[in-house]
Each structure stands twice: as structure tokens, then as C-alpha cells.
Amino acid sequence: MGDYILLAVGAILVNNILLIQYLGNCPFLGTSKKMETATGMAMAVVFVLALAGIITWIFEAVFLKPLGLEYIRTIVFIVVIASLVQFVETFMKKSIPALYAGLGIFLPLITTNCAVMGVCLINIKEEYNFLEMLVSAIAYPAGFGLALILFAGVRERIIIGRVPGPLQDVSIALVTAGFMSLSFLGFKGMI
Amino acid sequence: MAKTVVQEFTKGLWEEVPPFRLVLGLCPVLAVTKTVANGIGMGIATTFVLVCSNILVSVLRKIIPSQVRVPIFIIIIATFVVVVELVMQAVAYELFLLLGIFIPLIVVNCIILGRAEAFASKNGVLPSAADGLGMGIGFTISLGVLSAIREAFGSGTFSIPFPEQLAPLFGIDPVIQLFGPSFQPFTFMVEAPGAFVCLGLMLAVMNLFGKK
Numbered sequence: 001m002g003d004y005i006l007l008a009v010g011a012i013l014v015n016n017i018l019l020i021q022y023l024g025n026c027p028f029l030g031t032s033k034k035m036e037t038a039t040g041m042a043m044a045v046v047f048v049l050a051l052a053g054i055i056t057w058i059f060e061a062v063f064l065k066p067l068g069l070e071y072i073r074t075i076v077f078i079v080v081i082a083s084l085v086q087f088v089e090t091f092m093k094k095s096i097p098a099l100y101a102g103l104g105i106f107l108p109l110i111t112t113n114c115a116v117m118g119v120c121l122i123n124i125k126e127e128y129n130f131l132e133m134l135v136s137a138i139a140y141p142a143g144f145g146l147a148l149i150l151f152a153g154v155r156e157r158i159i160i161g162r163v164p165g166p167l168q169d170v171s172i173a174l175v176t177a178g179f180m181s182l183s184f185l186g187f188k189g190m191i
Numbered sequence: 192m193a194k195t196v197v198q199e200f201t202k203g204l205w206e207e208v209p210p211f212r213l214v215l216g217l218c219p220v221l222a223v224t225k226t227v228a229n230g231i232g233m234g235i236a237t238t239f240v241l242v243c244s245n246i247l248v249s250v251l252r253k254i255i256p257s258q259v260r261v262p263i264f265i266i267i268i269a270t271f272v273v274v275v276e277l278v279m280q281a282v283a284y285e286l287f288l289l290l291g292i293f294i295p296l297i298v299v300n301c302i303i304l305g306r307a308e309a310f311a312s313k314n315g316v317l318p319s320a321a322d323g324l325g326m327g328i329g330f331t332i333s334l335g336v337l338s339a340i341r342e343a344f345g346s347g348t349f350s351i352p353f354p355e356q357l358a359p360l361f362g363i364d365p366v367i368q369l370f371g372p373s374f375q376p377f378t379f380m381v382e383a384p385g386a387f388v389c390l391g392l393m394l395a396v397m398n399l400f401g402k403k
């Protein structure tokens with residue numbers, strides 16, 4: 001049990017996917033201007049990544065590894081993720097319209113979110129078993145959501161402040177992200 | 192179609208240079224620019240995928256039904272990424288190990304899908320190839336500059352791209368010391384925060400020159 005807690009804390013704070021492993025930065029900068037979009041994106045990523053993690057792990061264990069097809073992993077995973085996102089979108093639209101109204105517009109963006117593909121690949125690379133994979137597929141996006149929501153809060157304040165001309169918008173956002181990343185680096189000693 | 196092939200090529204070098212002007216594909220930009228060798232290697236791999244996928248998408252643009260175009264683009268891109276992965280494993284194995292999961296992640300680099308969607312699916316083969324090559328070279332140069340700055344301050348070195356092939360050719364060390372023995376490395380620059388801050392400041396400098 002302790003191992004799983006350690007893995008979860010490691011994935012959320014110490015190896016934060018956004019600020020320490022640099023995955024998923026495009027939606028990070030794109031959706032962090034407003035708190036609502038940041039929350040929506042964070043929820044959508046948690047939802048899709050948990051599903052994608054399980055499905056890609058099963059694909060690897062059932063098809064790719066026994067058949068010796070590891071070299072086409074990239075193609076298989078991206079197709080699985082893209083069709084999963086499409087499926088979730090259609091399913092949600094029909095059966096849970098309330099949730100779709102909140103997350104809908106973020107779902108198509110997730111296909112090209114490197115955090116999703118990245119975590120699926122990390123699960124395979126670290127040779128996690130099913131439970132460890134499950135913890136990592138939930139903890140990594142939780143870390144993504146944490147960083148994204150914290151950052152959106154900071155960024156809403158920056159918009160009000162007076163920023164020198166050339167530094168405006170993305171530039172100042174990156175510098176701010178750098179300092180947030182510095183504080184996350186402080187968790188390094190925890191494990 | 193007022194623009195010539197040459198203009199399509201050169202716009203990727205300055206006007207629309209990918210990581211800065213378009214702010215796309217930031218993950219590899221931040222992650223692999225610890226050393227010049229990694230940065231340039233990643234840039235070249237991305238350029239190859241970008242040019243090939245642009246050409247193929249442009250050739251097939253009249254056949255691909257527009258409803259399912261995005262999945263098809265992604266499969267085309269993924270195919271070339273696998274090609275790069277296998278070639279790199281054979282030719283530059285050390286680089287392959289250093290770049291790790293960022294090679295398969297070229298697939299989700301938004302620049303490539305972005306160019307396929309915004310340019311190659313609407314234009315002929317020759318302009319698409321030129322566009323891909325220009326964007327790719329612009330991307331490679333940006334990675335090179337950023338990694339040169341980070342490496343110089345962070346570890347005080349300059350590492351030659353493709354050390355196995357290039358270093359013996361010119362008879363130089365694969366890693367050049369820039370500042371002499373008394374240099375204290377500023378490790379902030381090679382850690383994660385340095386990447387964000389350095390890219391942010393570079394963007395500010397680009398904006399400063401762009402505003403003339």
C-alpha cells in the first residue's frame with residue numbers, strides 16, 4: 001500500500017507532468033487564461049487519461065507484447081487515444097449532456113495533448129503492473145490539473161497587472177510557469 | 192496563390208517560426224534543449240516527419256474525405272514517426288536513449304498536425320514540401336539557439352550534434368568547454384524552471400525585434 005501512495009505523491013508533486021516533465025504545455029498555455037476553461041480542461045484530462053491508460057495498457061499486454069509488435073506502439077496508441085476521445089465525446093453528448101456542456105469543447109483538443117500519450121508511454125516504459133498503472137493514470141492527470149488550476153489563478157492576476165510590452169501574454173506566462181516549476185522542484189527531496 | 196515556393200520556405204524561418212510566432216509544439220522545445228546535441232537531433236527528426244507528412248497529405252488531399260481527415264493525418268504522421276524511431280535506433284542509438292519518450296511524442300506535436308491541416312491539405316505538393324522544410328528548419332534553429340543558451344550557462348559546454356559522425360570528421364572533442372576550469376555551472380538553466388524562463392525571455396526578445 002505504501003508503495004502506491006509513494007507512487008501517487010511522486011506523480012502528483014515530485015514528477016509533476018506539466019512543470020517537471022514538460023508534457024502537455026500547449027493546452028497549459030492555451031486554457032489557463034480563465035479559471036473556468038482551466039478547470040474544464042483539467043477534468044477532461046483526468047477523465048480521458050484514466051480511460052486511455054487502462055485501454056493502452058491492455059492493448060500492450062494482450063496484443064503488442066505477445067505478438068512482438070512493440071515497434072508499431074506509437075501508431076496503435078495514437079489511434080486508440082483518438083478513437084477513445086471520439087467515442088467519449090459521442091457517448092457523452094447522447095447520455096450525459098450536462099457533463100458534455102462542461103467538458104465538450106475540450107475533448108477534441110485532448111487528442112493532441114502530449115500528456116495523455118506521454119503518461120501511456122511512461123506506464124509501458126516503467127513496466128508498471130495493472131494497479132501501479134491505475135495509480136499513475138489517475139495521479140499524473142491530477143498533478144496536471146493541480147498545476148493548471150494554480151497557474152490559471154496566477155495568470156488571472158497577471159492580466160490585471162501592468163506588464164512591459166514585449167513580455168506580454170505568452171512570454172510572461174512562460175516566465176511565471178518557470179517560477180512555479182521552481183517551487184515544484186522543491187518537492188524533489190520528499191521521496 | 193501569390194506566394195512563390197521560395198516565400199513558402201522562408202516564412203518558416205522568421206515570420207512564422209514555429210515555437211515563437213505560432214507558440215505550438217512547446218513540449219519538445221522545453222524538454223530536449225538541455226544540450227545542443229539533443230536539441231538539434233530532435234529538430235532534425237521533427238523536420239523529417241514534417242516534410243514527409245506534408246508531402247503525403249498534399250498528394251492525398253483530394254482523396255481524403257473531409258469528415259475523417261484528422262484521424263487520417265494522425266495515422267500518416269504516426270507512420271513517419273515510427274520510421275524516425277527505427278532509423279534513429281540504428282544510426283544514433285545514444286541520442287535515441289537520451290530523447291526517450293519524446294521521439295514517439297513527435298506524433299502529438301501540434302506543429303505537424305497544424306501544418307497538415309492548415310497548409311498541406313489545401314496546397315500542392317511543391318509548396319507543401321517547401322512549407323514543411325521551412326517550418327522544420329525554423330524549428331531546428333530555434334531549438335539550437337535555445338539549447339545553446341541553456342547549455343552554455345547551465346553546464347558551460349557546447350556539445351556537437353551527432354557526435355559519432357561529426358566529431359571524428361573535424362577532429363574535435365564532442366563536448367567543448369566554453370569557460371575554462373574555474374567556471375561554476377548555473378544549474379538552474381538546465382533544470383525545468385530554466386527552460387520556461389529562458390523560453391519566455393527569448394519570446395520577449397523576439398517580440399521586441401518584431402515590433403519595429
